[in-house]
Amino acid sequence: MPGIGQFVLHAMANPPLKAGDYVLEGRQSIAGGPVAPQSTHIRITSPRFSLPPDQMLSTFPPANSEGAYENRLPQIVIKRRTLPWERAPEPGADTTPWLALVVIAEGEGSLSGEVPVAECVTPGVTLSGPNDVATGIHLSVSQTVVDKVFPTREDVPLLCHVREVDIDDTELAGGDDDGFVAVVLANRLPQYDREGDRPVRYLACLVNLEGQLDVLPETPADPVFEFDATAHVFDVRDYVVEAHVDTDRFVMGGFTAQAQLAQAQTRGLAAPAPAAAQESGKRIAPVVAPSAPKEVSSEWRATEARVEHVAVSASASDAPRLVRDVMGEAFRHDIGLYVSHLERVYRFPVLAHWSFTVTGSGGFESLMRGLDVGLLGTAPAPPATPPGAPPPPPRPRPEAELAETGHVGLPHLTRRGERVRVWYRGPLVPHPTERDEPGEDGRLPLAHVSDALRRIAPDGREDLSLAGAFEIGRLLALSRPGIVRALLAWRAEGFGAERARQIALAASEEAGMVRPALEAQAAQLGALIGFQLVLGAAKDPAVVLAPSCPIADPGRPLEFARGDEADAVLAAGLGISLDRIQELEGKLGLVGALRATEVPVGRRPEGPLLRGPELERLQAGLADAVERLAADALRDRPGAPGAPGAMASPSAGDALDELIRRAGEER
Numbered sequence: 001m002p003g004i005g006q007f008v009l010h011a012m013a014n015p016p017l018k019a020g021d022y023v024l025e026g027r028q029s030i031a032g033g034p035v036a037p038q039s040t041h042i043r044i045t046s047p048r049f050s051l052p053p054d055q056m057l058s059t060f061p062p063a064n065s066e067g068a069y070e071n072r073l074p075q076i077v078i079k080r081r082t083l084p085w086e087r088a089p090e091p092g093a094d095t096t097p098w099l100a101l102v103v104i105a106e107g108e109g110s111l112s113g114e115v116p117v118a119e120c121v122t123p124g125v126t127l128s129g130p131n132d133v134a135t136g137i138h139l140s141v142s143q144t145v146v147d148k149v150f151p152t153r154e155d156v157p158l159l160c161h162v163r164e165v166d167i168d169d170t171e172l173a174g175g176d177d178d179g180f181v182a183v184v185l186a187n188r189l190p191q192y193d194r195e196g197d198r199p200v201r202y203l204a205c206l207v208n209l210e211g212q213l214d215v216l217p218e219t220p221a222d223p224v225f226e227f228d229a230t231a232h233v234f235d236v237r238d239y240v241v242e243a244h245v246d247t248d249r250f251v252m253g254g255f256t257a258q259a260q261l262a263q264a265q266t267r268g269l270a271a272p273a274p275a276a277a278q279e280s281g282k283r284i285a286p287v288v289a290p291s292a293p294k295e296v297s298s299e300w301r302a303t304e305a306r307v308e309h310v311a312v313s314a315s316a317s318d319a320p321r322l323v324r325d326v327m328g329e330a331f332r333h334d335i336g337l338y339v340s341h342l343e344r345v346y347r348f349p350v351l352a353h354w355s356f357t358v359t360g361s362g363g364f365e366s367l368m369r370g371l372d373v374g375l376l377g378t379a380p381a382p383p384a385t386p387p388g389a390p391p392p393p394p395r396p397r398p399e400a401e402l403a404e405t406g407h408v409g410l411p412h413l414t415r416r417g418e419r420v421r422v423w424y425r426g427p428l429v430p431h432p433t434e435r436d437e438p439g440e441d442g443r444l445p446l447a448h449v450s451d452a453l454r455r456i457a458p459d460g461r462e463d464l465s466l467a468g469a470f471e472i473g474r475l476l477a478l479s480r481p482g483i484v485r486a487l488l489a490w491r492a493e494g495f496g497a498e499r500a501r502q503i504a505l506a507a508s509e510e511a512g513m514v515r516p517a518l519e520a521q522a523a524q525l526g527a528l529i530g531f532q533l534v535l536g537a538a539k540d541p542a543v544v545l546a547p548s549c550p551i552a553d554p555g556r557p558l559e560f561a562r563g564d565e566a567d568a569v570l571a572a573g574l575g576i577s578l579d580r581i582q583e584l585e586g587k588l589g590l591v592g593a594l595r596a597t598e599v600p601v602g603r604r605p606e607g608p609l610l611r612g613p614e615l616e617r618l619q620a621g622l623a624d625a626v627e628r629l630a631a632d633a634l635r636d637r638p639g640a641p642g643a644p645g646a647m648a649s650p651s652a653g654d655a656l657d658e659l660i661r662r663a664g665e666e667r
Helices: 143-149 243-252 257-266 275-280 300-313 319-327 364-369 465-478 481-507 522-539 564-574 578-596 613-635 655-666
Strands: 007-010 020-026 038-044 056-060 065-067 075-078 099-105 109-111 135-142 160-165 180-185 200-208 345-358 408-413 419-424
Touching: 099 135, 099 143, 099 180, 109 200, 135 143, 143 345, 419 465, 465 481, 564 578, 613 655
Parallel strands: 065 345
Antiparallel strands: 007 160, 020 038, 056 075, 075 180, 099 200, 109 135, 135 345, 160 180, 200 345, 408 419
């Protein structure tokens, strides 16, 4: 088990079965004879065109970030350790990952919008089996970009591995639950535009290689040990003609690829392709003429601002989708419209993507060497000026506000929106400080919120030193899953017991009746709560249990009787005179009229209801049924006639025999 700050690398986590549909058959052999085989269908699911957001633990460089990222390969950490090996990129390649992380700069490829998954692969490539989503996005790149940027087939297994970390290591685990994560690395180091001294925006795409593993470039026979950071790869913007002139004509069919190629040749962008190669359909690599360095992304800061605005203003459900869409705005040029007549264009499904900007060359070492080191209040060194030129005027800079105690004055924006000056001091002080002493109970006074540590200095300003230290310490503690887990367990136990006590208090009429139980253990509160609930239910069952049903239910309304018709139907059903009731209603009222009106009552006819043949048939049927039941009961009783082991004595009998005998005599 690795410790915090350490990890163990595993080459792969290859699952026994790849994603897809399977038939599970069961066969059983029995000595008595053959048994029909049983089969069932199972489906092993796995992401194919879209990576669920909860599976992406971290990325480097961070999404929508800027910095000097030239000395570290981009990577993505996936929560599901087996994901890169859950599919085979081609038949037989079970140990080769089907995922690759590709990094492209602006102009080297285009990112599509949401399209059906069948359009997310290169035309002519078909992916069989079930899909996880109906629509997805794809990355379109030319053959030149594939050859120069994509990893080789031999590199793909080396760029994926499983990393075993400690789950308490917040930096390496990133919120994983078992300590095993999958890491996919890119094969390209992003570079800063040294020639134009401009930032470069990159797009990192986690692509699906299924059915297109043979498209990847082959490993060169002779290794290359030199790296040219200024080498030109590809830029589709060199082939994009003015949109207001040619784009509409191209899309509507009035502008052919040959005409666009001719315009590109007049601008010195592409050399004419041999006619034989055009007729044979072979791939033709464009010969790009050297040109002045181009502004890679003049809107990269505006894009970053739009991403932050969308992340804050959008709803929680739409924010991830909108942020990814804004990050891909600079990669919307459709390469197929401009270079498909020059070379082949491939499409790769994109499961996840993010963008970042390289704003400077070098890494951590170069940044540290370029630091302007000095104590607080040290003025920066004047910039170097050419010989003979007058020195530039000094830049206005407010003087540092320092105190003998080590405090420095800083601008502060309060929660009310007021801009004030406050004091702040770090953990290092020039003089000994007073420390809090334990109280009578031996405990140090602890604050529960950072606001409790905001102090007022003698000059009337706030001192935020302790408040800042408290907040930083609390955030560091909450970043450890073990502490959060312990806090949740403590809250579940203590809060649950206190909630039970409060319920008991609310259920009782007098707190004195339950005070002894409240001081006892929490396990004894169950009987007390149940007792109080029973008393409350007996006192007011409608409130504690549920409202009682009415004694009389009016029933459904009579749709066929409305107004006076309902009175006529009711009077006819009861056999009373409606006219008589209406006549008495004016004198005695409705209730008095009903009381004064006699309701006919049916009388029972004199004599038996059945007589003659009907009575004889009923008596005969009942006698036959009784004899049948008695015979069935006696047949199963030991000692009865006809039963196994019955005695031959005719006097054997019981209470049922006596009942049957008397019934026969009365009949």
